[in-house]
Structures are given as structure tokens and as C-alpha cells.
Amino acid sequence: MTLHTSTIVVPRSTARAWARFGENLGYAIGLPILLLVIWGVWASASPAAFFPSPLIIFDAFVDTWVGPAFVTDVLPSLGRLAVGIVLSVVLGVVAGTLIGLVRWLRELLEPMLEFFRAIPPPVLIPIVAVLLGPTDSMKITVIVAGSVWPVLLNTIDGVRSTDSVMTETAHSFALTPWERIRYLVLPAASPRIMAGTRQSLSIALILMVISEMFYSSSGLGYRIVYFQRNYLIAEMWSGILLLGLIGVLLAVIFGFVERRVLRWYHGIKEVERA
């Protein structure tokens, strides 16, 4: 008996590939274009003061943000956002690992952590503002004070749920505490840490905007409020648009990082599902 192994070569039809590409593209941009057109037609048919047409907003976007405003307002905001996020993640992971590994510490702090997490972060702005003044460090403190909790609590949970067989194996192999954290605890907790970080990102962005709306003379949040108070409606919309773009960009960057960090994890999940 002969065993036939043959590869079926399907001639790749470029026409079909193009059709598939066109279909995907249509699905991706169809609705946004449709919505923009409706908005545009509606805005020019009945010129409502607060909803300028997308073309006007786009012009305002270019005029407002492309140029010196990018350096004076957007970059400092993004800088504070980045510092705030990095500090939140580092603080959250370090404190979370410690609290997750030490049982009495966890039981000691748990009620207080639950309480602090429940405080709506923006109410801290008046307090931090009077203690630190309208400085960069005040804004960064507000961002960290709000966005550290999801990382911290998820890290604690992740560290706690480390597989007990692996923990015992690590003990038998006499791993030093440091090696255990580096090679067992942190990788085991990383899916949870990333889930917490994802929540932190959106909180951090919200707090970046709000902290600038209150006590500030520059930054994105300040600019948007300034435009609104002076009835520069198209400029205000362009600011909202820019914040939306920053949000999307953050999500894309995070998705990329998450796929890199959790590649092993998604791999395992796929095998389990198959």
C-alpha cells in the first residue's frame, strides 16, 4: 500500500484576494464614513451651534494642534501621563507582589485597600492641589493615586493564585526568594497584571484631563476648557478628537505590549481550546 501525501495547491486568485480585502476594508470604514457623512449633511442643513461639520473640525484640528501648541500643551500632557502610568505600574506591581506573598500583611491591609480603591479619584484633586500646589508633581500624584489600584489589586490576586504545585516545586529546587519571584511569581501573575494595567490606562487618561481642567494654565484638559469658555466650538471638538486619538493610540500600544508579554499565555490558551 502506498501512502499518498499530496499538497493540494490552490491557485491563489488575486481577484478573490482583492475582493476579500475590499470587503474587510468596507466593513472597517463603512460605518465611520456613513456617520461622518450624516453628521456633515446634518450640520450644514441645520447649522446647530454646537455641532460644526467634520470638515470644519478637521481644519480646526490642523490649525490648533499642528504647530507650537503640540509642544506647549500636548507633549507636557503626554509626558505627565507616561510618568503617571509607569509609576502606577511599578508601584502597583512591587507593592502588590509583596502584599500578595505575605499573608499577614495582606489581611492587615485588605480593608484599607478596598476603601482607597472605592474613593472616586477626582475628589483627591482638591486635596493634592493644596498640598503640592498647581505643579507637575501634583498632576502626576493625582494620576498615580487613581490608577495604581487596578494594578495593585490585580497583582495581589495574581500572586495569590500562583499554582501551588509549582510553588512547592520551586521550594524543592531550593530557588532563592528572588529567583522565585523572577521566574515563578511574576510570570504567573502577569496575565492579571496586564488586565489591571489595561484598566489603569483609561483611568490615567481621565485623570490627566481632569487634573489639567482644574488648576492649570497649559495642557490638553486646560485647552479644551479654554476653548469651551470662549465659544471656540470647532477647536473644542478638535481637542475631544485628539483625546480620542490618544485613547486609541494607548489601546494599540498596550495591545502590542500585551501580545509580546503574554505570548506564552495566549499560546497555552489556544492549545487548551483546540
Place this chain on the structure above:
Amino acid sequence: MRKVLLGVAGILGFLLTWQLIPTLGILDPRFFPTATDTLGRLAEDLRDLEFWRNIGRTMTTWAIGLAIATVLATVLGTIIGLVPFLRRATHTTVEFLRPIPSVALIPLAILMFGIQPQAALLIIVFASFWQVFVQVLYGVADVDAVARDTARSFGLSRGSRIVHLVFPTALPYLMTGIRLAATVALILAVTAEMFIGNPGLGRAIIFAQSAGDYVQVYALVITTGLLGLLVNLVFRFIERRSLSWHQSVRGDEVL
């Protein structure tokens, strides 16, 4: 027992640290009042009708906003989740709208509604809608393939498929979404009051701060924290009760 004792010790330790920081002069007591002063003021507030009215106003806006967002998100999420065409067509739009920080809409809300409650509602609904919507979308897509085929072979109508198959599958996701949305809605209710100036706890904080009454600011911040804690506990409880039949909850209780 040990857990409760340690927890109480943690709270006492926190209060002691708080008391010592202004007493030892590490931070200026004018701007960082002691724990006893703050808790004393909170006790006074509890006898003040205006304090309770403010809580009532904040929680009313919160509840209305959360209800609108939940209904909208459940209906839209179910429809879009069940129809593959709609799911594909809305994907990019959702992915762009969702990350927009809701507070960016505060100026727009002020322009459209002034300091009326609608302005706050717009922000709250926008923020909490996505939490529920995305969960419902996941939940509806999570229907077990075998269960779906079984329902088809037994000739269940579209309506009873939704009631007996899609709804139970999506319910855990929906409850998670509502719990997350409840927290987010409270944050934005207070934020909107702080910034838009519609009456409630948020505005009371800003008023106290402008008056230089920092003891009151701290007392109100503690109040918002306690409210947040309450919302969290209540919704966790509802989630457990409504999902008592579900694997995730039953499994938890055994452990």
C-alpha cells in the same frame, strides 16, 4: 477571626498614622487635618439634612445614569452581538469611541445643557455604556456551539433561543459589566458635580475647598469613599445572588 482582627488592626494603624502626620507637623494641619477632627466633622455632617440631600442628589444622578446606560447597552449589545453583519460593521466605530475619555465630553455637556442634570447624565451614560456594552457583546458571542446546535435541532424559536440560551450565557458577563459600570458611574457623577457644578457631593467638596474648610473636604472625600465601597459591596452581592446557579459562583463557595 484572625482575618477580622488583622483587618481592624490595619484600620486602626491607618487612623493612627493619619493622626500623627499633622500632629508631628509633617504636613500642615490647616491643609491636612487630623483623623479625629475629620471623623468628628463627619459625625456632625451625619446630623445635617443638607449633607443627606447631597448624597441623595449624587446617588439619584448615579442611578438614573446607570439605568439608562445598562438598558441601552444591553439592548444594543444583544442585537449587535447576535447579528454578525452588525458586529463586523460596528467594530472600528466601537474601538474608536470607547477609549475617548468621558471627561473630554464635559465641555460639550456644559455647552449643550448648562448646569442641568442632563449634562452630568450625558457624561455618566457615555462612560458606563461601554463597560456594559462590551461585556454583553462578549457574553452573547460566548454561547456554547453544542448548546446552540441542540437548541436548533429541538426547533426552538428565535425568541425562546434568546430567553433560554443567549440570556443565561450572557448573564454573568452582563453582571460583571453592570458592576464595573456602577463604579465608573459613581466616579463620573461626583466628577461632573465638581466640574459642571450641578448640586451634589462633588459640588459640596469644591464649595468647602473654596471656603478653605479643609476638614469638610476630607470628611466629604471619606464619604465618597464609603459610598463607593457600599456600591461595590451591593453589586458584588447582587452578582452572587443572581448567578447562584452559575459555575463560577458555585465553584467559589466550595473552596
